[in-house]
Amino acid sequence: MSDMLKGLWAYRGFVLSSIKNEFVTRFARSKLGGFWMILQPLAQVLIYALILSAVLSAKLPGIDSQYAYAIYLTAGFLGWMLFSEIINRCLNLFIEQGNLMKKMKFPKITLPTIVVGSALLNNVMLLLAILGVFAVLGHFPTLQILWLPVLTLAMVSLALGLGLVLGILNVFIRDIGQAVPILLQVAFWFTPIVYPINIIPERLQQLLVLNPIYPIIRGYHDVLVFGQAPHLGQVILIMTVGFLILAFGLFLFRRASAELVDAL
Amino acid sequence: MSLMIVDNLGKAYRTYKTEWHRFGRWLGIPCQPNEEHWVLRHLNFEIQPGEAIGIVGQNGAGKSTLLKMITGTLQPTEGSIQVNGRIAAILELGMGFNPELSGRENVFHAAGLMGFSTRQIQKAMPDVEAFAEIGEYFDQPVRTYSSGMQMRVAFAVATAYRPEILIVDEALSVGDSYFQHKSFNRIREFQEQGTTLMIVSHDRSAIQSLCDRAILLEQGRILKDGSPEEIFDFYNALIAEKEKSTIEIKKLESGRVRTISGTGEAKIKDINLFNEKREKADFVEVGESVFIKANVVINANIGTLVFGYSIKDKHGQIMYGTNTWHTKQIVKNPRKGDEYTFLVSFPANLGPGTYSVQTALVDSQTHLTSNYEWQDLALVFDVVNSNQTYFDGSCWIEPSIRVEKA
Numbered sequence: 059m060s061d062m063l064k065g066l067w068a069y070r071g072f073v074l075s076s077i078k079n080e081f082v083t084r085f086a087r088s089k090l091g092g093f094w095m096i097l098q099p100l101a102q103v104l105i106y107a108l109i110l111s112a113v114l115s116a117k118l119p120g121i122d123s124q125y126a127y128a129i130y131l132t133a134g135f136l137g138w139m140l141f142s143e144i145i146n147r148c149l150n151l152f153i154e155q156g157n158l159m160k161k162m163k164f165p166k167i168t169l170p171t172i173v174v175g176s177a178l179l180n181n182v183m184l185l186l187a188i189l190g191v192f193a194v195l196g197h198f199p200t201l202q203i204l205w206l207p208v209l210t211l212a213m214v215s216l217a218l219g220l221g222l223v224l225g226i227l228n229v230f231i232r233d234i235g236q237a238v239p240i241l242l243q244v245a246f247w248f249t250p251i252v253y254p255i256n257i258i259p260e261r262l263q264q265l266l267v268l269n270p271i272y273p274i275i276r277g278y279h280d281v282l283v284f285g286q287a288p289h290l291g292q293v294i295l296i297m298t299v300g301f302l303i304l305a306f307g308l309f310l311f312r313r314a315s316a317e318l319v320d321a322l
Numbered sequence: 323m324s325l326m327i328v329d330n331l332g333k334a335y336r337t338y339k340t341e342w343h344r345f346g347r348w349l350g351i352p353c354q355p356n357e358e359h360w361v362l363r364h365l366n367f368e369i370q371p372g373e374a375i376g377i378v379g380q381n382g383a384g385k386s387t388l389l390k391m392i393t394g395t396l397q398p399t400e401g402s403i404q405v406n407g408r409i410a411a412i413l414e415l416g417m418g419f420n421p422e423l424s425g426r427e428n429v430f431h432a433a434g435l436m437g438f439s440t441r442q443i444q445k446a447m448p449d450v451e452a453f454a455e456i457g458e459y460f461d462q463p464v465r466t467y468s469s470g471m472q473m474r475v476a477f478a479v480a481t482a483y484r485p486e487i488l489i490v491d492e493a494l495s496v497g498d499s500y501f502q503h504k505s506f507n508r509i510r511e512f513q514e515q516g517t518t519l520m521i522v523s524h525d526r527s528a529i530q531s532l533c534d535r536a537i538l539l540e541q542g543r544i545l546k547d548g549s550p551e552e553i554f555d556f557y558n559a560l561i562a563e564k565e566k567s568t569i570e571i572k573k574l575e576s577g578r579v580r581t582i583s584g585t586g587e588a589k590i591k592d593i594n595l596f597n598e599k600r601e602k603a604d605f606v607e608v609g610e611s612v613f614i615k616a617n618v619v620i621n622a623n624i625g626t627l628v629f630g631y632s633i634k635d636k637h638g639q640i641m642y643g644t645n646t647w648h649t650k651q652i653v654k655n656p657r658k659g660d661e662y663t664f665l666v667s668f669p670a671n672l673g674p675g676t677y678s679v680q681t682a683l684v685d686s687q688t689h690l691t692s693n694y695e696w697q698d699l700a701l702v703f704d705v706v707n708s709n710q711t712y713f714d715g716s717c718w719i720e721p722s723i724r725v726e727k728a
Contacts, residue, residue: 072434313348316397
């Protein structure tokens with residue numbers, strides 16, 4: 059573990075420049091550049107909002123704004139985007155970087171670190187854009203927004219842990235790479251992001267306890283929509299689960315490291 | 323102290339009945355692999371500082387696997403590699419280059435991947451830029467580069483810092499011939515400053531001019547470890563080897579090793595060099611008219627017989643070589659018991675030094691279809707310069723020099 063951190067520290071310059079390069083090259087030849095990164099999720103939110111707000115806005119107690127549904131939707135999206143981006147990138151990370159890992163010796167832990175760094179950067183940009191949109195809609199977040207780093211940490215550890223495990227297994231069983239996007243879709247609809255929790259039957263609401271993403275998304279809602287502190291107990295619980303999964307992911311990463319290169 | 327100690331090194335690729343068994347093993351559940359495929363096993367050698375070693379072998383012999391293990395990207399399955407010093411490996415040039423980024427940014431990225439800090443990279447950047455010699459393109463996106471330009475930048479960054487051990491895999495022929503010379507020189511400079519080289523190449527001349535030792539790998543084992551000349555002679559014999567063929571190795575008085583291989587349908591009975599006075603000679607003058615006389619006996623009825631020879635300098639570099647297939651003097655249907663004499667006359671337009679003659683008795687253009695006999699160091703002779711103007715080099719290209727005052 060300590061040599062992983064040492065390697066990471068020695069390669070900090072590389073990690074930072076890689077994150078920067080990724081950011082720059084993604085939009086290198088497009089006219090709108092970095093705007094696309096924000097425009098894509100916002101467009102998605104807009105579509106949902108247009109179609110569903112008439113049906114669902116009445117169901118949102120605790121906030122009066124005619125744009126209540128749009129605000130609720132956007133807040134949940136911010137959290138979900140972070141989760142799905144990390145999972146999706148980790149899933150094919152080792153396969154994509156296979157040749158590099160075979161031909162160059164460098165701490166492999168830098169690869170997922172770059173993914174996380176890059177996803178965090180995107181997420182911050184998206185957050186700033188969202189806050190801008192909120193301001194336009196006349197919704198101003200409270201100081202509770204300072205909880206966001208905590209929620210982000212919980213989300214990142216959960217996503218990175220799962221992403222590492224899936225990414226490693228995907229090298230050996232490629233079906234995983236095909237199955238995960240489908241499972242992500244399912245998870246998206248099983249998490250109250252597009253709809254408020256109170257529209258689903260009480261009996262089914264119990265099942266949401268099993269969804270580890272839900273408490274974090276709920277935290278995003280609390281902080282960004284309702285201007286209240288997240289449910290601390292739940293956040294701590296999920297953070298613990300996230301750290302455990304992350305620890306398992308790192309353990310697996312260590313054990314699999316040698317065979318990972320063999321199989322690529 | 324040895325720079326590198328390779329101790330009983332082995333690499334196996336494991337396959338499992340299902341991949342779940344593999345995952346189980348990581349978690350400490352005892353699962354036996356279904357099959358172990360050893361690509362390398364029981365390798366032992368040591369490398370001293372300043373040595374230059376060529377790794378030779380056929381495709382699939384395990385050369386790249388060995389280099390990857392020394393580089394550290396692959397983990398050994400058994401045994402160990404102990405290294406005292408920084409290793410730089412050029413296993414593939416231009417790894418991880420991003421076409422959208424400029425040459426400079428890619429250099430930054432690639433050097434970072436090699437483990438250098440931002441400050442170290444900034445310090446080396448002017449050198450890299452100067453060495454690559456691509457002018458203003460250095461700040462243009464790499465996608466606008468020709469492949470040669472990309473290789474120039476890649477080589478420049480890969481060799482921006484002198485390592486204790488430099489590992490090169492088939493990457494010596496970079497770009498145009500000007501840059502090839504330049505990159506070759508850089509490797510030589512490193513070598514002079516004490517860098518140990520490990521090179522994988524099929525290019526005999528590259529290995530023989532850079533290396534002082536070679537290791538021949540065959541099916542994952544070290545078959546031979548010795549001077550590059552000896553190894554390449556043996557390797558040549560090996561790739562020509564057919565079922566019936568034999569390889570015979572004789573140590574000459576000078577300590578050099580003669581390798582004779584082949585299937586034996588035709589053999590050289592004796593071979594000698596004669597000087598201008600038609601006397602057998604070991605020493606000849608620069609520019610003297612000499613001839614080689616080879617007597618060949620036929621041991622079985624064969625379809626065609628081609629005699630080939632080449633003259634090599636002391637590093638094993640070929641000075642000149644041809645065969646009777648190229649000169650259209652193929653012997654048709656030689657019968658068992660026949661004897662043929664081949665007389666090869668030529669002027670010894672060679673520089674002073676020791677030369678050897680390698681001979682081949684084959685059925686056509688190359689020794690790869692049928693190799694009756696192949697002899698390395700069949701004949702050794704010296705060229706001395708006592709009559710001509712002093713000159714350097716291994717070719718006698720007599721000039722006439724005119725000096726005019728303008």
